[in-house]
Amino acid sequence: MKNILCIGAGYVGGPTMAVIAKNCPEYRVTVVDINAEKIAAWNSDNLPIYEPGLDDVVHCVRDRNLFFSTEVDRHIGESDIIFVSVNTPTKTFGQGAGKAADLQYWEKTARQILRNANSSKIVVEKSTLPVRTAHAMERILNSNDRGLHFDVISNPEFLAEGSAIRDLEEPDRVLVGGRETTSGQQAIQAIVDIYAHWVPQERIITTNLWSSELSKLVANAFLAQRISSINAIANLCEQTGANVEEVAHAIGTDSRIGSRFLRAGVGFGGSCFKKDILNLVYLCEYYGLPEVAAYWEQVVTMNEYQQANFVSKMISAMFNTVAGKRIALFGLAFKAHTSDTRESPGLAVCRRLLAEHADVVLSDPRALNNARLDLGSISDKVHYETDPYRAAEGAHAIAILTEWPQFAELDYQAIFNAMEKPAFIFDGRNILNHQALYEIGFNVFPVGRPSFTNFPG
DSSP: OOEEEOOOOOHHHHHHHHHHHOOOOTTTEEOOOOOOOHHHHHSSSSSSSSTTTHHHHHHHHBTTTTEEEEEHHHHHHHOOOEEEEEOOOBSSSTTTTTTTTHHHHHHHHHHHHHHHOOOOEEEEEEOOOOHHHHHHHHHTTTTTTSSOEEEEOOOOOOOOTHHHHHHSSOOOOOEEOSSHHHHHHHHHHHEEETTTTTGGGGGGGEEHHHHHHHHHHHHHHHHHHHHHHHHHHHHHHHHHTOHHHHHHHHHSSTTTTOSTTOOOSSOOOOOSSSHHHHHHHHHHHTTTHHHHHHHHHHHHHHHHHHHHHHHHHHHTTTTOOTTTOEEEEOOOSTTTTTTOTOHHHHHHHHHHHTTOOEEEEESSSSSSHHHHHHHHGGGGGGGGOSHHHHHHHSSSSSEESSSSSSGGSSSSSHHHSOOSSSEEEETTTSSOOOHHHHHEEEEEEEESSSOOOOOOO
């Protein structure tokens, strides 16, 4: 039985290894992390992340051929293939601060692998890393004088939170990049053989190492670009009376464009888009391509503008002040069907409203605990309420910031009756029936569509 190890038990490592274990019963798969609390959660009935379908997969294979442990050093020595899925946040200090990837955890992991390895191994980059990072990992790992050889493979993830298990079980593609040497090609094949257990061969793409590393950054940049592009047009729609959903449908039917990622809203979030684009910007600057860097940086700038402008519209609509007003924010997860609040538009809006001295109450079906953690020192300045009806009691306004389907199914007549008047709804995801809300008595402000107001004159 071959031993697969994954270092890092987060949103990528845990689900990916669970699906591999399910489809590859002849492999022993172990996920390790230095966070004992997280590992304990993976070994319990209350997993540390929420992802539809994840519980069923984990419970099917845990303690059969999937294991979770804090004994990192021991499992490194026992493994044949090591997936590295550690955090690579945006650097907050020194050269490249605010754009470059912080690789300190990645390098510490590479050196830990080298210290504890007692045989040659395949090391797989699962973390999103700058192009040519694998070269540095190879130099660290193959600097040993014990005759050990390490092949480094790039196998980026393309998971969308909220549908990660489906994306793993039925991927659009699996990308495996490696060196064009004999051992490099053998290492590529070893990883291809794992995925070939359930992924059709035509969906497994093999490339050189650098193409694979760069493809992940570029994929996220292109997706984020589409969101920022339609949000830019949404602002024009609001000024001209056009309807952004009709515009999106009209252009989305063009086969050259397609309809996906053309939903206007309050902006994108999550751990990848902003981080990966800024990483791409830094790489372009590093290689002397300032115009290319500026082009991609504008995608992030547009996203930040969209969030700031959403709050500005709230303030303007509510008589130019929200100070002391209770505002209920529905949705803190950066997207529906996940508990992840990293770079969440909901939290960005929350922070801006707090700066305006609003009385903010947060409601989300899955993400309140993570929201509390991410807000850090200002977490005690807001209220947390799992029940959206209670969150809206006495509120002057509601803002929809995550497209949870249950928010569209609420009894808004009852909510309206319990709110201060005039009552406002700011639909940052365009998921509600705006005409029906207007008829109830709400003043309704969608994104990229005409507003509905009950004010006279």
